[in-house]
Amino acid sequence: MSTRRIVTVSAGMSTPSSTRMLADRLTEATEKALSERGEQVQTRVVELRDVAHDIMNAMTTRVPTGELRGVLEDLGEADGIIAVTPVFNASYSGLFKSFFDIVEPDDLDGMPVLMGATGGSPRHSLVLEHALRPMFSYTRSTVVPTGVYAASEDWGSGENGGRELGQRIDRAGRQLAMLATERAPKGADPFEEPTPFADLMSGLGT
Amino acid sequence: MQFGIFSVSDVTPDPTTGRTPTEAERIKAMVRIALKAEEVGLDVFATGEHHNPPFVASSPTTMLGYIAAQTERLQLSTSTTLITTNDPVKIAEDFAMLQHLADGRVDVMMGRGNTGPVYPWFGYDIREGINLALEHYNLLHRLWREDVVDWQGKFRTPLQGFTATPRPLDGVPPFVWHGSIRSPEIAEQAAFYGDGFFHNNIFWPATHTRKLISLYRRRYEYYGHGKAEEAIVGLGGQVFMRKNSQDAVKEFRPYFDNAPVYGGGPSLEEFTRETPLTVGSPQEVIDRTLGFREMFGDYQRQLFLMDHAGLPLKTVLEQLDLLGEEVVPVLRKEFAAKKPDHVPDAPTHASLLAAKKAAGEGEQEEQE
Numbered sequence: 001m002s003t004r005r006i007v008t009v010s011a012g013m014s015t016p017s018s019t020r021m022l023a024d025r026l027t028e029a030t031e032k033a034l035s036e037r038g039e040q041v042q043t044r045v046v047e048l049r050d051v052a053h054d055i056m057n058a059m060t061t062r063v064p065t066g067e068l069r070g071v072l073e074d075l076g077e078a079d080g081i082i083a084v085t086p087v088f089n090a091s092y093s094g095l096f097k098s099f100f101d102i103v104e105p106d107d108l109d110g111m112p113v114l115m116g117a118t119g120g121s122p123r124h125s126l127v128l129e130h131a132l133r134p135m136f137s138y139t140r141s142t143v144v145p146t147g148v149y150a151a152s153e154d155w156g157s158g159e160n161g162g163r164e165l166g167q168r169i170d171r172a173g174r175q176l177a178m179l180a181t182e183r184a185p186k187g188a189d190p191f192e193e194p195t196p197f198a199d200l201m202s203g204l205g206t
Numbered sequence: 207m208q209f210g211i212f213s214v215s216d217v218t219p220d221p222t223t224g225r226t227p228t229e230a231e232r233i234k235a236m237v238r239i240a241l242k243a244e245e246v247g248l249d250v251f252a253t254g255e256h257h258n259p260p261f262v263a264s265s266p267t268t269m270l271g272y273i274a275a276q277t278e279r280l281q282l283s284t285s286t287t288l289i290t291t292n293d294p295v296k297i298a299e300d301f302a303m304l305q306h307l308a309d310g311r312v313d314v315m316m317g318r319g320n321t322g323p324v325y326p327w328f329g330y331d332i333r334e335g336i337n338l339a340l341e342h343y344n345l346l347h348r349l350w351r352e353d354v355v356d357w358q359g360k361f362r363t364p365l366q367g368f369t370a371t372p373r374p375l376d377g378v379p380p381f382v383w384h385g386s387i388r389s390p391e392i393a394e395q396a397a398f399y400g401d402g403f404f405h406n407n408i409f410w411p412a413t414h415t416r417k418l419i420s421l422y423r424r425r426y427e428y429y430g431h432g433k434a435e436e437a438i439v440g441l442g443g444q445v446f447m448r449k450n451s452q453d454a455v456k457e458f459r460p461y462f463d464n465a466p467v468y469g470g471g472p473s474l475e476e477f478t479r480e481t482p483l484t485v486g487s488p489q490e491v492i493d494r495t496l497g498f499r500e501m502f503g504d505y506q507r508q509l510f511l512m513d514h515a516g517l518p519l520k521t522v523l524e525q526l527d528l529l530g531e532e533v534v535p536v537l538r539k540e541f542a543a544k545k546p547d548h549v550p551d552a553p554t555h556a557s558l559l560a561a562k563k564a565a566g567e568g569e570q571e572e573q574e
Contacts (some may be wrong), residue, residue, distance in 0.1 A: 060472070065472050092368065190390040194390045194391070200391055201344065204341040206341075
């Protein structure tokens with residue numbers, strides 16, 4: 001039995017935010033599903049607002065200041081990521097995108113990712129498919145088939161009192177748990193095991 | 207241990223006056239700064255190479271040759287020479303010529319250049335940056351060591367029976383450093399050849415820098431050039447000093463806040479906490495620099511970035527006075543006291559020539 005590490009990234013702005021609520025529920029569902037599979041679980045939920053200035057520092061100078069460095073390190077070592085954003089102007093929030101723009105590409109390569117988004121209207125639910133999924137395809141992450149979008153009515157005011165949202169969350173959590181458990185170990189660290197010089201020169205004039 | 211300065215040659219408006227120096231003023235200022243480096247007892251002046259505004263240093267050997275003529279001791283170097291977009295044949299010739307003119311006071315630091323549009327201006331593609339650095343340097347290495355070269359590769363027209371002239375001074379090629387801030391391939395390359403490895407140590411947190419330097423040291427030993435702790439390491443650094451720490455912070459802040467590379471980003475306080483930038487008293491610079499040794503091991507060359515972000519020439523010259531009078535003498539003593547005997551100094555023409563002669567005598571003895 002090993003410990004699986006899940007890092008949840010929430011780009012909600014208010015406290016409390018529906019984005020954070022969704023992030024927490026996805027985290028709980030994933031924890032539960034991993035436990036059922038006999039795994040130990042370690043989770044970390046990151047509010048991007050807390051490191052918003054640090055994200056801009058890293059964007060402008062590549063130096064991740066403050067808490068951000070630890071967040072990026074934990075992200076790189078995670079077995080799975082839960083990424084949840086509010087919908088702003090028909091897409092992910094700028095802060096959400098900026099954060100993933102500064103993550104080292106290798107750290108997301110093959111990473112299981114569960115996507116979540118929140119909005120005031122169900123009409124934006126395809127944001128998961130037209131904004132988030134392409135971004136995580138670009139980073140070569142393994143995206144969980146079920147993404148979870150929650151509009152205002154999903155939180156209990158709708159016809160079925162939020163039951164469907166709960167089912168989607170559980171299904172998404174089970175899928176992330178499966179991918180996180182089966183995640184192949186990361187490739188060799190090029191700083192620990194560099195490509196030997198002879199291989200670097202292969203095909204080049206000597 | 208060598209101490210010196212490196213310049214990126216930026217033409218930046220002084221944010222406190224709004225005035226931008228002309229190219230002529232900036233070029234002459236760089237020369238004045240180099241001469242001052244020798245006056246205050248520093249060992250090295252290195253110039254960058256750029257082919258786009260707002261930088262002026264497109265022709266490093268021209269500038270270094272002019273400085274060589276007016277100095278006696280100063281080691282002339284680059285930070286960096288673009289091994290990707292320059293023709294290795296021209297690098298071989300330009301720096302061999304400079305070596306002769308400067309009586310051997312020359313070394314070269316290779317770098318790739320990270321500005322995409324520059325590559326096609328010279329007929330190349332940035333996506334081939336690593337491969338260009340590998341193939342071009344391999345050819346340069348041969349051109350300096352073999353009198354007649356036959357060569358064929360991927361990026362350059364083939365050479366048949368080619369001799370780069372002049373031949374390196376005394377048959378000793380300039381010592382080469384490879385500069386990189388994040389590429390394990392370049393650390394591997396430097397280690398393979400037994401060349402030096404330089405990290406500019408400015409934008410990256412120390413943990414990143416340490417990973418790259420440890421990799422270089424480990425592989426230097428693997429390729430049989432000596433023990434890991436004997437590998438030749440150079441570091442950059444960036445300082446602004448006044449006798450009183452608060453004065454330094456107050457004076458430097460507008461330059462930091464408006465610098466093209468930091469402006470709109472972190473605060474001066476955040477950046478000094480997270481990177482090697484030190485703004486304060488000479489003693490603070492001494493303490494921080496000695497800390498590099500704790501972090502990266504004994505190293506051979508420390509270069510400081512001093513003339514950038516629109517700082518006026520007068521201020522830069524004052525900084526060099528402080529560096530030469532109050533900082534470097536203490537650092538020399540402290541580093542020397544801490545360095546084990548078996549860790550070598552940075553190679554110079556004199557030391558490489560002596561090593562060559564010793565090796566020659568060894569061979570003769572074997573033949574006899």
